[in-house]
Structures are given as C-alpha cells and as structure tokens.
Amino acid sequence: DAKTTQPPSMDCAEGRAANLPCNHSTISGNEYVYWYRQIHSQGPQYIIHGLKNNETNEMASLIITEDRKSSTLILPHATLRDTAVYYCIVRANSGGSNYKLTFGKGTLLTVNP
Amino acid sequence: DAGVIQSPRHEVTEMGQEVTLRCKPISGHDYLFWYRQTMMRGLELLIYFNNNVPIDDSGMPEDRFSAKMPNASFSTLKIQPSEPRDSAVYFCASSSWQGAPEAFFGQGTRLTVV
Numbered sequence: 001d002a003k004t005t006q007p008p009s010m011d012c013a014e015g016r017a018a019n020l021p022c023n024h025s026t027i028s029g030n031e032y033v034y035w036y037r038q039i040h041s042q043g044p045q046y047i048i049h050g051l052k053n054n055e056t057n058e059m060a061s062l063i064i065t066e067d068r069k070s071s072t073l074i075l076p077h078a079t080l081r082d083t084a085v086y087y088c089i090v091r092a093n094s095g096g097s098n099y100k101l102t103f104g105k106g107t108l109l110t111v112n113p
Numbered sequence: 114d115a116g117v118i119q120s121p122r123h124e125v126t127e128m129g130q131e132v133t134l135r136c137k138p139i140s141g142h143d144y145l146f147w148y149r150q151t152m153m154r155g156l157e158l159l160i161y162f163n164n165n166v167p168i169d170d171s172g173m174p175e176d177r178f179s180a181k182m183p184n185a186s187f188s189t190l191k192i193q194p195s196e197p198r199d200s201a202v203y204f205c206a207s208s209s210w211q212g213a214p215e216a217f218f219g220q221g222t223r224l225t226v227v
Contacts, residue, residue: 034214043206044156044206046216101146101158106155
C-alpha cells in the first residue's frame with residue numbers, strides 16, 4: 001500500500017505556480033520523499049527527491065515540513081506540457097529489500113491556458 | 114545511453130497464448146523493476162531484481178506470470194497462458210542506489226489480450 005495521500009486532481013493556470021501537496025504522516029526516519037510524474041502514454045519520469053531539507057532543481061522545488069509528515073512540490077511557472085499525473089512516494093535509500101518504489105494514485109494536474 | 118528499452122511497444126494476442134515482454138536496463142544499473150498499469154489499479158509493482166536476483170515478487174498476480182533476469186542487460190516478463198484481464202501497459206524501470214537514486218522508466222509495452 002502507498003504510504004502517501006494526495007488530492008486526486010488539481011487545476012493551474014499556465015504561467016502560474018503549481019503547488020502539489022502530499023501527506024506522509026507515517027514516514028520513517030530513513031525514508032526519502034520522491035516525486036515522479038507521468039505524462040499521458042509515457043513512462044513515469046523522476047522529478048526530485050529529499051530527506052528533510054528543501055530541494056530545488058531545474059524542474060521543481062520540494063518543500064518538506066519540519067516534522068516530515070507532509071511535503072509540497074512546486075512547479076514555479078507551469079506550462080501546458082506540465083499536465084500530468086504527479087506521484088509522491090516515500091522510500092528508503094538503503095538498497096536491498098527496502099528499495100521498492102510503490103506508486104499510489106497520484107494527483108492529476110491540469111494546466112489550463 | 115539510450116535509456117531503458119522495452120520491446121515490443123504493442124502486443125495483441127489471443128487468450129491462451131504465451132506472451133513475452135522484454136527489457137534492456139540502463140548499463141550499470143543494478144536494480145530492475147517490472148510494473149503493470151491499468152485504469153482500475155494504477156501502477157502496480159510486480160517484481161524487482163537486484164544484481165539479477167529477484168528480491169520481491171509479491172506483486173506477481175499468479176503463477177501464470179514469471180520473470181527472469183539471465184544477465185545484467187536483459188530481463189523478460191512472461192505470461193502463460195494469457196487472459197483478457199492481463200491487458201495493460203507493462204513498464205520496466207532500472208536504477209542504481211549507489212549513484213543517482215531515481216528510477217528510469219521505459220516507454221512501456223501495451224498488451225491487449227483478446
């Protein structure tokens with residue numbers, strides 16, 4: 001079972017920031033928060049991950065609360081090509097049998113012109 | 114690197130036939146994952162390998178499904194006999210926890226069993 005909770009859908013206007021929330025209240029100390037997205041008819045694509053500090057890369061920013069029970073993925077300037085299902089996943093980075101990547105239902109983000 | 118390569122991209126077969134899906138992971142990656150995606154159940158992890166050894170096959174639906182990884186550059190997912198309810202998109206992914214932790218997915222194989 002997925003260990004995260006996400007809203008099923010969200011809308012965002014093109015050019016505006018998209019803020020996608022995720023709850024992971026049972027996250028363990030050694031588990032990271034990962035975000036992937038899946039554009040229609042394609043395989044999932046990695047976006048970003050973090051442990052407890054906020055992270056930023058060329059695609060997005062990840063804000064993790066101090067208690068690590070929730071996080072927010074931020075797409076600073078959403079474009080129509082960002083329309084996709086976004087998955088929030090928690091996973092240990094220790095390798096071996098704890099390395100499985102389990103997807104939930106995700107959030108369908110629709111970016112409107 | 115060309116990324117994770119899956120073949121075929123589309124497969125249509127008749128109920129009862131054997132189906133073999135193939136995956137070539139990214140060179141140097143030591144983890145390989147097989148997923149199945151349907152509208153009803155979403156993305157399900159079927160099985161994953163570490164250094165060619167199956168680590169967790171608890172997601173394999175039943176004995177009709179089997180997966181092998183004879184070497185580091187090739188894996189197969191076989192369904193025998195196939196049934197209409199096996200119709201789905203099957204994804205393969207690979208990753209290496211010692212390097213970049215993200216998993217890279219192939220384009221998937223769309224299987225239709227009629």
